[in-house]
Amino acid sequence: MIHHAPPATATVRRVTCCLTIAGLFIGSLSTPALAQQGDAYDVVIRGGTVVDGSGRPRFRADVAVRGDRIVRVSTTPIDTRGAQRVIDASGRIVAPGFIDLHTHLEPLLRLPAAESHVRQGVTLALGGPDGSGPFPLAAYMDSAQRAGLGLNVAYLVGHNTVRERVMGLANRAPTAEELERMRVLVAQGMDDGAFGMSTGLRYIPGFYSRTDEVVALARVAAARGGIYTSHLREEGLGLFEGVGEAITIGREARIPVVLTHHKAIGRAMWGQSVRTLAMVDSARAQGIDVMIDQYPYTASQTGIAVLIPPWALANGDSALARRMRDPALRDSILRGVIDFLLNDRGGGDIRRVQFGQVSWQRALEGRTLHDWAVMRGVPPTPEGAAPLVVEAQLNGGASMIYHVIDEGDVRRIMAHPQTMIASDGRLTSPGEGQPHPRAYGTFPRVLGRYVRDLGVLSLEIGVHKMTGMPATRLGLTERGAVVEGAIADLVIFDARTVADRATFEQPHQYAAGIGDVLVNGIPVVSGGALTAARPGRVVRHVPTR
Numbered sequence: 345m346i347h348h349a350p351p352a353t354a355t356v357r358r359v360t361c362c363l364t365i366a367g368l369f370i371g372s373l374s375t376p377a378l379a380q381q382g383d384a385y386d387v388v389i390r391g392g393t394v395v396d397g398s399g400r401p402r403f404r405a406d407v408a409v410r411g412d413r414i415v416r417v418s419t420t421p422i423d424t425r426g427a428q429r430v431i432d433a434s435g436r437i438v439a440p441g442f443i444d445l446h447t448h449l450e451p452l453l454r455l456p457a458a459e460s461h462v463r464q465g466v467t468l469a470l471g472g473p474d475g476s477g478p479f480p481l482a483a484y485m486d487s488a489q490r491a492g493l494g495l496n497v498a499y500l501v502g503h504n505t506v507r508e509r510v511m512g513l514a515n516r517a518p519t520a521e522e523l524e525r526m527r528v529l530v531a532q533g534m535d536d537g538a539f540g541m542s543t544g545l546r547y548i549p550g551f552y553s554r555t556d557e558v559v560a561l562a563r564v565a566a567a568r569g570g571i572y573t574s575h576l577r578e579e580g581l582g583l584f585e586g587v588g589e590a591i592t593i594g595r596e597a598r599i600p601v602v603l604t605h606h607k608a609i610g611r612a613m614w615g616q617s618v619r620t621l622a623m624v625d626s627a628r629a630q631g632i633d634v635m636i637d638q639y640p641y642t643a644s645q646t647g648i649a650v651l652i653p654p655w656a657l658a659n660g661d662s663a664l665a666r667r668m669r670d671p672a673l674r675d676s677i678l679r680g681v682i683d684f685l686l687n688d689r690g691g692g693d694i695r696r697v698q699f700g701q702v703s704w705q706r707a708l709e710g711r712t713l714h715d716w717a718v719m720r721g722v723p724p725t726p727e728g729a730a731p732l733v734v735e736a737q738l739n740g741g742a743s744m745i746y747h748v749i750d751e752g753d754v755r756r757i758m759a760h761p762q763t764m765i766a767s768d769g770r771l772t773s774p775g776e777g778q779p780h781p782r783a784y785g786t787f788p789r790v791l792g793r794y795v796r797d798l799g800v801l802s803l804e805i806g807v808h809k810m811t812g813m814p815a816t817r818l819g820l821t822e823r824g825a826v827v828e829g830a831i832a833d834l835v836i837f838d839a840r841t842v843a844d845r846a847t848f849e850q851p852h853q854y855a856a857g858i859g860d861v862l863v864n865g866i867p868v869v870s871g872g873a874l875t876a877a878r879p880g881r882v883v884r885h886v887p888t889r
């Protein structure tokens with residue numbers, strides 16, 4: 345990201361966006377002036393061990409904050425006299441706040457405190473993943489800022505969102521005129537402050553696009569300094585083609601790529617991350633800037649529609665219902681569902697398919713597709729359950745948890761040097777359905793299970809994958825590091841006790857060991873509990889030209 349003055353002809357929107365950046369500069373310029381007034385810090389974090397986000401070894405240091413900035417990182421004790429607040433971090437780790445590159449922020453205006461995220465230590469969350477996000481972005485960002493946020497948020501512009509606005513759920517390539525309208529919308533999203541474009545090529549209507557369409561739109565984002573994050577077209581049997589397509593888009597559009605929530609779905613593909621990671625390495629060797637993000641679980645979560653052939657979903661659920669009344673079409677839809685249950689998200693066993701949120705039958709939440717088949721008196725097999733899958737979609741859909749990822753792949757992908765940690769979690773609060781535990785536990789789970797208990801990563805590298813790496817990917821030069829002058833997004837945790845507590849059975853549980861979280865210098869979690877402060881900002885990317 346390059347900060348530069350707005351052109352004289354800037355629109356009101358551009359001016360708003362640049363005022364935010366100007367504010368950051370004022371913050372940094374004012375630091376020396378304030379320092380002359382004495383050592384009255386707003387916050388001093390005392391006696392902790394700093395893991396600074398760069399990956400370098402930890403060191404003992406005190407950290408002082410004034411306003412929204414880290415103003416001192418000192419290996420000798422900092423004088424706390426006059427400090428507004430002193431946090432005793434002895435025995436604990438002081439790290440940059442975690443940056444979540446894949447967040448389902450959709451409930452943000454209803455849950456602006458974002459407690460399920462900040463209590464994991466997340467201080468900046470990137471929304472708009474998987475091809476869908478708010479649009480128009482500028483107006484949404486303004487309402488989010490007014491809502492009073494518990495963390496910082498940023499956005500991607502979604503390909504599916506843009507395509508649906510121009511073409512609805514049509515199953516075809518765009519006309520030249522439609523493609524041009526999509527390009528304009530992507531440019532608008534970028535000019536409003538998006539950090540790049542996301543696709544969800546496994547979902548409709550993104551599935552109906554060809555690679556050349558995505559390349560054309562990714563070029564628009566690339567020209568403004570954006571990145572491209574890809575929910576691949578296939579993560580099961582077609583995984584290699586899916587990874588290959590994302591790499592092609594990176595090469596053709598000359599855009600940095602993130603393979604988001606990277607995994608290998610279904611038993612037939614277990615172990616194949618060896619090959620996908622080799623594809624990433626060889627793309628990078630050719631100069632294509634490909635990175636990865638990952639959540640640390642062996643189950644995915646997405647809508648039940650993912651079990652239905654995408655062609656059958658064209659033009660919406662009423663069209664699906666119509667097709668189901670045609671015997672030949674019904675037969676081929678159900679055969680497609682059976683195939684997905686056997687070879688893709690179903691993992692060959694309908695006990696692996698668990699209901700998350702089901703608005704039309706809450707009793708199903710937490711139960712499996714196998715349970716539902718038994719309840720309904722149909723054979724608990726892929727064949728018996730296939731009509732139920734379509735029925736669920738026609739009832740309004742359901743959010744599903746698919747237990748179809750191999751632990752060996754999780755560890756191998758995590759250990760790869762280009763992999764960052766991201767939750768793919770949706771903001772939630774206790775009592776709301778049966779969310780994937782990643783919504784509460786992603787970052788503590790990596791630090792507890794994979795760093796401390798299994799030794800897959802060192803603590804320094806684990807933190808780096810949550811902080812410095814994603815900050816760099818986003819071009820955020822002022823976040824993701826514990827250094828003087830950086831914005832004071834900080835988390836203080838106990839490396840001996842940090843752990844996720846949310847499980848697939850009991851997901852609504854906050855993590856352990858995350859004691860204090862500061863967002864823009866203000867504590868939002870203190871002593872393990874949420875405070876009343878809402879210092880979060882909408883962070884806008886400044887397009888490069």
Ligand SMILES: [Zn+2]
Nearest residue numbers: 474544575605
């Ligand atoms: Zn996704």
